[in-house]
Amino acid sequence: xxxxxxxxxxxxxxxxxxxxxxxxxxxxxxxxxxxxxxxxxxxxxxxxxxxxxxxxxxxxxxxxxxxxxxxxxxxxxxxxxxxxxxxxxxxxxxxxxxxxxxxxxxxxxxxxxxxxxxxxxxxxxxxxxxxxxxxxxxxxxxxxxxxxxxxxxxxxxxxxxxxxxxxxxxxxxxxxxxxxxxxxxxxxxxxxxxxxxxxxxxxxxxxxxxxxxxxxxxxxxxxxxxxxxxxxxxxxxxxxxxxxxxxxxxxxxxxxxxxxxxxxxxxxxxxxxxxxxxxxxxxxxxxxxxxxxxxxxxxxxx
Numbered sequence: 001x002x003x004x005x006x007x008x009x010x011x012x013x014x015x016x017x018x019x020x021x022x023x024x025x026x027x028x029x030x031x032x033x034x035x036x037x038x039x040x041x042x043x044x045x046x047x048x049x050x051x052x053x054x055x056x057x058x059x060x061x062x063x064x065x066x067x068x069x070x071x072x073x074x075x076x077x078x079x080x081x082x083x084x085x086x087x088x089x090x091x092x093x094x095x096x097x098x099x100x101x102x103x104x105x106x107x108x109x110x111x112x113x114x115x116x117x118x119x120x121x122x123x124x125x126x127x128x129x130x131x132x133x134x135x136x137x138x139x140x141x142x143x144x145x146x147x148x149x150x151x152x153x154x155x156x157x158x159x160x161x162x163x164x165x166x167x168x169x170x171x172x173x174x175x176x177x178x179x180x181x182x183x184x185x186x187x188x189x190x191x192x193x194x195x196x197x198x199x200x201x202x203x204x205x206x207x208x209x210x211x212x213x214x215x216x217x218x219x220x221x222x223x224x225x226x227x228x229x230x231x232x233x234x235x236x237x238x239x240x241x242x243x244x245x246x247x248x249x250x251x252x253x254x255x256x257x258x259x260x261x262x263x264x265x266x267x268x269x270x271x272x273x274x275x276x277x278x279x280x281x282x283x284x285x286x287x288x289x290x291x292x293x294x295x296x297x298x299x300x301x302x
Contacts, residue, residue, distance in 0.1 A: 156298025
């Protein structure tokens with residue numbers, strides 16, 4: 001179930017990622033145990049529960065988290081109503097639904113991608129790699145809890161100094177805080193290039209925006225005049241993804257490329273990361289939807 005709502009027909013999902021050690025360096029050589037990974041956990045339900053995999057031959061306990069690398073023969077026991085989805089390197093998806101015990105099937109090895117997913121840490125999840133809420137629930141919350149101040153507007157996909165490749169681009173934005181209705185304005189040279197008014201939710205997609213190389217300002221204003229403002233730099237090209245990742249065109253390979261982009265230069269390329277995920281999201285890829293959700297919405301404040 002996938003929930004990035006900027007693409008029509010994408011279903012709901014439950015969900016960044018920091019593996020700076022990859023930055024611009026080649027992907028490290030894998031240890032033998034890393035080579036045996038055959039897939040990753042793409043989703044589990046309910047999100048508040050704690051599930052573990054029993055790994056043969058010693059029965060080692062491995063937490064079930066988004067991005068956990070699984071190996072053939074790993075077993076998970078689930079109660080009624082619980083489920084775990086595993087995305088395999090060969091493109092297949094294994095859906096385990098409780099009650100019962102289930103075994104991860106044999107599949108093509110992840111190879112070098114195991115390093116990426118083993119080192120994955122989603123900033124969009126809590127310490128247990130759970131999602132705080134779905135994208136469908138975010139953006140529709142009340143503007144403030146009674147007796148508490150309205151939260152400031154924040155846009156996780158736009159870190160300070162955010163960058164995007166110049167050209168005619170879509171700009172998907174999602175935010176928390178403030179009170180509807182909202183106005184979203186994209187300015188260049190002090191002039192409004194795009195101005196969207198009366199936005200009732202906390203998200204918008206600015207379609208087919210002509211971005212020449214240069215600096216732009218993104219301003220989101222709520223009903224009471226509270227503002228979020230940041231810059232967006234349109235550049236000639238994006239960072240070169242390490243060759244070891246770029247050569248892998250499988251769904252997990254493309255997701256790994258997006259993960260790399262999402263935290264490159266302190267997260268400034270998250271718009272490009274989301275763009276790389278969009279075809280997979282439209283196709284219903286569960287892990288791409290989870291990561292795309294997180295790139296857009298970030299980790300909800302407690």
